[in-house]
Amino acid sequence: MGGIQTILKKELADHFSSYRFVILFALIAMISLITVYMVGLHIHRDLLGVAKPRYVFLMLFTASGGLFSLVQFVAFFGPLIGLILGFDSINSERNAGTLSKLLSQPIYRDAIINGKFLAGLVVIAVMMVSIVLVMSGLGLSLLGIVPGFEEIGRIAIYLIVSIVYIALWLGAAILFSIVFRSVATSALAGLALWIFFSFFISLGASVAADALTSAAPDGNPDALMVRMRVEKAVALTSPMRLYTDATATIIDPMRKTTHDVIPMGMLEQMSLARFAGPLPLGQSLLIVLPYVISLLALTVVCFGISYAVFMRQEIRSL
Amino acid sequence: MTGKAIIQAEGLTKTYGNQVAVDHLWLDVMEGEIFGFLGPNGAGKTTTLLMLLGLTEPSEGRARVLECNPTREPIRVKRQIGYLQENMGFYEDLNARQMLAFVAELNGLDAHEAASRTEQALLEVGLQGEADKRIEAFSRGMRQRLGFAEILIKNPKIAFLDEPTLGLDPEATNRIIELIQRLCREKNMTVLLSSHLLHQVQKICHRVGIMIKGRLVACGPMAQLASEKFGVGETEYTLEEIYMKYFTEA
Numbered sequence: 001m002g003g004i005q006t007i008l009k010k011e012l013a014d015h016f017s018s019y020r021f022v023i024l025f026a027l028i029a030m031i032s033l034i035t036v037y038m039v040g041l042h043i044h045r046d047l048l049g050v051a052k053p054r055y056v057f058l059m060l061f062t063a064s065g066g067l068f069s070l071v072q073f074v075a076f077f078g079p080l081i082g083l084i085l086g087f088d089s090i091n092s093e094r095n096a097g098t099l100s101k102l103l104s105q106p107i108y109r110d111a112i113i114n115g116k117f118l119a120g121l122v123v124i125a126v127m128m129v130s131i132v133l134v135m136s137g138l139g140l141s142l143l144g145i146v147p148g149f150e151e152i153g154r155i156a157i158y159l160i161v162s163i164v165y166i167a168l169w170l171g172a173a174i175l176f177s178i179v180f181r182s183v184a185t186s187a188l189a190g191l192a193l194w195i196f197f198s199f200f201i202s203l204g205a206s207v208a209a210d211a212l213t214s215a216a217p218d219g220n221p222d223a224l225m226v227r228m229r230v231e232k233a234v235a236l237t238s239p240m241r242l243y244t245d246a247t248a249t250i251i252d253p254m255r256k257t258t259h260d261v262i263p264m265g266m267l268e269q270m271s272l273a274r275f276a277g278p279l280p281l282g283q284s285l286l287i288v289l290p291y292v293i294s295l296l297a298l299t300v301v302c303f304g305i306s307y308a309v310f311m312r313q314e315i316r317s318l
Numbered sequence: 319m320t321g322k323a324i325i326q327a328e329g330l331t332k333t334y335g336n337q338v339a340v341d342h343l344w345l346d347v348m349e350g351e352i353f354g355f356l357g358p359n360g361a362g363k364t365t366t367l368l369m370l371l372g373l374t375e376p377s378e379g380r381a382r383v384l385e386c387n388p389t390r391e392p393i394r395v396k397r398q399i400g401y402l403q404e405n406m407g408f409y410e411d412l413n414a415r416q417m418l419a420f421v422a423e424l425n426g427l428d429a430h431e432a433a434s435r436t437e438q439a440l441l442e443v444g445l446q447g448e449a450d451k452r453i454e455a456f457s458r459g460m461r462q463r464l465g466f467a468e469i470l471i472k473n474p475k476i477a478f479l480d481e482p483t484l485g486l487d488p489e490a491t492n493r494i495i496e497l498i499q500r501l502c503r504e505k506n507m508t509v510l511l512s513s514h515l516l517h518q519v520q521k522i523c524h525r526v527g528i529m530i531k532g533r534l535v536a537c538g539p540m541a542q543l544a545s546e547k548f549g550v551g552e553t554e555y556t557l558e559e560i561y562m563k564y565f566t567e568a
Contacts (some may be wrong), residue, residue, distance in 0.1 A: 003424065006423045006424050011421075093407075095410075096401065096407040096408075096410070097405050097406055097407025098407035098408065098409060099362070099407075100373070100403055100407075101403060101406065101408075101468075102424070103371060103373055104371060104391045104395075104396060104401040104403070105396060105421065105424040105425060106396040106397040106424070106425060107393070107424055110392065117331075184415070271405055313474060314374065
């Protein structure tokens with residue numbers, strides 16, 4: 001299908017030559033440089049007294065140094081990248097009158113939306129890969145440690161999950177750009193969704209849990225467990241939480257579960273200490289697989305909806 | 319002009335909710351003719367063109383363009399039709415040559431063919447001097463000519479021109495009119511144009527159809543319409559007078 005290729009080529013050219021992209025890239029490059037610098041400064045202190053440190057290289061991405069780690073940064077600001085790349089993809093063409101021109105050419109209608117989504121995906125991939133490469137390169141010279149195969153594998157998986165995650169937001173942004181005619185409205189809708197999922201869901205989860213479960217005044221463990229489960233279920237509706245959980249044990253092999261484990265007493269702490277070794281990659285993957293699949297499914301659903309809406313839209317209103 | 323109908327509308331109807339945009343349109347357009355679609359704004363001319371192009375699905379009836387059903391085989395139909403929109407949009411940050419190259423690529427032309435057709439089209443519409451200027455600097459007349467160049471690149475059998483001369487100064491209008499006539503004469507292109515600038519339509523159209531409120535109230539050569547309305551032998555009337563007569567009656 002020549003149509004997709006042509007649209008993809010043009011969209012990529014547009015992205016890479018736009019100021020929007022330059023600004024976005026400068027911002028992200030700056031932040032990754034600062035992060036790696038901060039981590040580099042703190043990593044020596046963090047490793048002080050550790051007899052045989054393992055997976056030091058991965059700490060480049062997970063250690064929060066002074067403020068935040070790259071993983072946290074992507075979870076929080078990654079959506080913005082997706083939104084910025086997609087919020088005006090269809091409606092700006094519609095407003096300029098170029099959409100019906102495209103449609104009157106002998107290409108299938110889905111070539112347009114597929115091409116645009118693919119172009120966004122390529123830009124996201126280029127961005128993420130280059131950030132990770134820059135950080136790795138700097139980290140290499142800063143730490144003097146060469147990553148092993150497993151670490152590289154983990155970083156690669158992390159990259160793929162991150163790209164899917166940002167693509168989810170790209171899909172949402174494209175959907176808004178189809179539904180809303182005004183560019184400003186679709187940008188606002190995207191931002192609102194982002195704020196909702198990043199702030200309100202985590203607040204709302206505990207509120208919902210309080211409302212749905214009876215209080216456990218005597219600290220009844222069963223009631224507490226139910227409450228925890230409800231809270232987690234609500235929180236997992238947020239793709240942000242899904243992503244954080246999905247990448248948690250991948251990039252940090254010391255974590256063995258996506259749950260937050262709080263060792264309560266001395267004995268528990270001692271028993272946990274027996275399993276202090278890192279998880280093998282396969283086991284890490286096994287733990288996060290449901291999250292990764294949900295994330296992928298969400299992305300596909302989001303793009304699917306945009307696709308369906310776009311295919312049915314009346315041309316006269318274009 | 320040959321006697322073969324290249325575009326056929328068979329009871330074509332389009333409704334938006336309660337509103338009827340096009341009401342059971344029956345129309346044949348012959349190969350190689352210039353057919354003028356006349357009518358006030360909102361009469362359903364553009365909707366008809368969109369249905370014939372396969373961009374809008376008819377609520378009722380069907381269209382046949384080049385022996386194809388545009389709703390079923392939109393790609394085949396679109397490959398053979400050049401469409402000049404009423405308010406045409408361009409990618410403002412491209413220059414004319416890039417824009418044409420993009421259209422050529424969308425039509426599946428290889429690079430070599432695209433390049434030669436681009437130069438040819440630029441020459442024919444007289445934009446060869448402006449080919450490297452960004453489109454945002456183009457005047458309305460130049461944009462319209464660039465739109466024609468996009469059609470020439472496709473080298474289609476049929477051209478749909480929606481208000482091709484709207485908002486142009488007289489000189490630019492004449493250029494466009496000449497271009498349309500040349501297309502028809504030299505490339506044997508069938509042209510379906512919609513307009514409410516009657517004076518020019520009269521000059522170039524072989525047949526006209528008058529559309530009011532979604533209905534085709536009259537269709538035929540100028541002389542025939544005149545004699546229908548003003549009596550036998552009366553061919554002196556201008557299109558404007560015929561049109562007004564129909565319009566006041568409707």
